[in-house]
Amino acid sequence: MSWTDERVETLKKMWSEGQSASQIAKELGGVTRNAVIGKVHRLGLSNRAGGSPATTAKAPAKEKPAAKPAAKKPATAKAAEPKAEPAAAEAAPAAKPVTPARKQIIPAGQPLPPQPSANEISPEALKKVSEIEKSAKKLSLLELTERTCKWPVGDPATEDFWFCGLPVQQGKPYCEAHVGVAFQPMSSRRDRKR
């Protein structure tokens, strides 16, 4: 696959929408996330700029100490290149419905509105759990690994007992769905005082 105009457009759009490189690659098909990232860089829109420069403002002059001897990184001489104003400020950064050709999930630079669900377990979370439990891998205790959801389901005293086993949420011991109900912000036993 090559970078046709269309594909580049999709790339730009998704990237500006905050989609991850892998998501974009998946969407485009025929390319890896590396390809996407590479293209992004070549297009000069590495930084999801456009209007919100306040985001990931990583140090561009990221110099790597010569910690790698025979490495394949012969410290390029172009250490810090005066990356002037990115022409990225091309189009209107905001108010641009664009073509909602597909699913536009993430708003944009906006992280996400404050999560209202602070108390009690949202019915959605519970529903999500019962849903995922159907597709749970139902692992036994011995099959659990560091990256399998350790949420127990059923009664340990019966045979209807197993662990979720779905991919964990990274770091956490449970999958996303279970993390949702596992880490109750608080309460729930408030009015449950026996």
Add this chain to the structure above:
DNA sequence: CCCTGATTCGC
């Protein structure tokens, strides 16, 4: 381990 983007460099 999963994921993310960033960078280099042979092609």
Add this chain to the structure above:
DNA sequence: GCGAATCAGG
């Protein structure tokens, strides 16, 4: 220009 391999971080 392209993107795999690699790096670096979460």
